[in-house]
Amino acid sequence: MEYEFLGRSGLEVSRLTFGTMTFGGGEWYVHSGNSPQEEATDLVDLCLEAGVNCFDTADGYSRGKSEEILGKALGKRRDDAIISTKVFYPMGSGRHDLGLSRRHIIQACEASLTRLGTDYIDLYQLHEYDSLTPLEESLSALETLVEQGKVRYVGCSNFSGWHLMKALGIQDKRGYEPMISQQVYYSLVARELEHELVPLSHDQNVGMLIWSPLAFGLLSGKYRRNLPKPEKTRLAHWSTPGTVDYEKLYNIVDLLELIAKERGKTIPQVALNWLLRKPTVTSIIIGARNADQLKDNLGAVGWALTPDEVERLDKASELALPYPYWHQILWSEDRNKNIAHAPRRS
Secondary structure (H helix, E strand, O other): OOEEEOOOOOOEEEOEEEEOOOEOOOHHHHHOOOEOHHHHHHHHHHHHHHOOOEEEOOOOHHHHHHHHHHHHHHHHHHHHOEEEEEEOOOOOOOOOOOOOOHHHHHHHHHHHHHHHOOOOEEEEEEOOOOOOOOHHHHHHHHHHHHHOOOEEEEEEEOOOHHHHHHHHHHHHHHOOOOEEEEEEEOEOOEOHHHOOHHHHHHHHOOEEEEEOOOHHHOOOOOOOOOOOOOOOOHHHOOOOOOOOOHHHHHHHHHHHHHHHHHHOOOHHHHHHHHHHOOOOEEEEEEOOOOHHHHHHHHOOOOOOOOHHHHHHHHHHHOOOOOOOHHHHHHHHHHHHHHHHHOOOOO
């Protein structure tokens, strides 16, 4: 297994993180997976044996069932693991049972600690941006939890660039523990975050944890040109984020298959390794319905795509730049040409 420091912290995490959204299978999460306690424990065992030290969950996953199962699966090995969980989604029918108010964050953290069977959370993340609660209030609540020793590090998930930059500014101004990571949606078919969130991570030294790196299964190899779409998948029950350009997807998968055959790897392994080659990506969150899927995903580390292979995949999956980025690049290129032909200073 390979490891990296998470953002500006001294916390070393494995390049692969095990995502436990498949634990419990409550409500519509059943379409993602439905691992009961015994199966979940076996999967956690496989991860620890492979050197995976980071496990991601959220209180909203099956209304806390995922956290409960993960806590029992780790048991006495809790200190061998880095646990990241999240807060935002509804945990009851009350008016304060969701969101990022001070009341809900502190209450939700206490409940997560109980379900996980631990007295501290390694990484506590704001699961979404709450436009109805002042960001200062949410960050103050996180700081209280850090001061109490219940939370070691803080991060966010699904924030826009300005959301995260504002949060970092508030934390810096008030002397709060800064966000060391952002958990984001990123893959060969979802590269929009490269416009703002990737440069932000690079500039502010914020680690990136990637969720759904196989794009809800679109990059699993099951979606192919001229073949019917598989029925027993998450996408058969969930709507895909954004608009899927299936012709472009098929071209990407064709290239993934070509590289996979040349390297003796599987399509998912190549897709995951492409992400690992991105300098701001710290760890990729992999999920698995069973041991075979998990073992295949674990094979994404221990080797590296060549720069040429990365470039070929980059070109096959590139996006058109939105404004103002295309305009900035035009002027940057023009300025570089002028600099190249300008007389050098003595």
